[in-house]
Amino acid sequence: MTKTFTCIYHFLVLSWYIFLNYYVAQNETDKVKSKIFAYGGKWKYMTLLNMLLQTIFYGVACLDDVLKRIRGRKDMTFLTAFRDLLFTTLAFPISTFVFLAFWILFLYNRNLVYPKALDTVFPMWLNHAMHTLILPITLTEVILRQHSYPSKKTGLTLLAAGSFAYISRILWIYFETGTWVYPLLAKLSPVGLAAVFSLSYIFIASIYLLGEKLNHWKWGDMMQPRKKRK
Numbered sequence: 001m002t003k004t005f006t007c008i009y010h011f012l013v014l015s016w017y018i019f020l021n022y023y024v025a026q027n028e029t030d031k032v033k034s035k036i037f038a039y040g041g042k043w044k045y046m047t048l049l050n051m052l053l054q055t056i057f058y059g060v061a062c063l064d065d066v067l068k069r070i071r072g073r074k075d076m077t078f079l080t081a082f083r084d085l086l087f088t089t090l091a092f093p094i095s096t097f098v099f100l101a102f103w104i105l106f107l108y109n110r111n112l113v114y115p116k117a118l119d120t121v122f123p124m125w126l127n128h129a130m131h132t133l134i135l136p137i138t139l140t141e142v143i144l145r146q147h148s149y150p151s152k153k154t155g156l157t158l159l160a161a162g163s164f165a166y167i168s169r170i171l172w173i174y175f176e177t178g179t180w181v182y183p184l185l186a187k188l189s190p191v192g193l194a195a196v197f198s199l200s201y202i203f204i205a206s207i208y209l210l211g212e213k214l215n216h217w218k219w220g221d222m223m224q225p226r227k228k229r230k
Helices: 002-026 030-035 046-071 078-112 116-120 124-131 134-144 152-177 190-229
Strands: none
Touching (some): 046 124, 046 134, 078 134, 078 152, 078 190, 116 124
16 A cells, blocks of 8 residues: 555656646746846756756656566666665755755845746746745655665765756856856855855755655664665
C-alpha cells in the first residue's frame, strides 16, 4: 500500500511541476521577455531552475517506480542510485534554499528579490507554487522514501560544483549586460558579493546536512543494509 501511494504521489507531483513549467512557458509574452527574461532567459533565476530540477527528479523517481514494478527488482540499481544522488545533493537542498532565501528576503524587503511589479505578471497562486509549496513537497519525499546519501565529501563537492556553476552564470550575465539577475546584488560591493556568495554556499551546505539528519531520523539504520550490498 505504501509503495502504491508513493508511486501515485510521484506521478501527481511530476504532473504538477510539468504544469507549472508549461504555464510559465505559455505566459512568456514579448513584454515579459523584454523586461524580466531579458538576456539569459528564465533559466537565470534559481526559482525556475529549481522547478526544472524538481521535474527531472520526479520524472526519474516515477521511472524508477515503474521499472521496479515491471521487473520486480528491489536491489539498488543505477537508476535508483541516480535518483537518490539527485535528491540528496540537489533537489532537497535547492528547493529548501529557494523557500528560505526567498521568504526571508521577501519579508525583509521584497524589492530585493521580487518587486511588486511582478504581481501583475505572476499571479499569487503561482508565486506560492514556486516558492512555498516546494518545501512541503520535498519534505513529504523525505518521509515517504528512504534515500541513500553519498559520503559527506562527495555530497558537498557536488553541491559546491552546482553552486559554482550557478554563480558563474550570474557573473557572466552581469559582465555581458551590466545588469544583475537579482536587485540585491546591485547594492553590494565586490567584498559584499564575495561574502553573499560564500554565505549562500554555507547556508545551502547546512541544508544538505540537515537533510541527511532528517533522513537518518526517519529511516535510521534502515539505510545500512543498502550500503553493504554495494
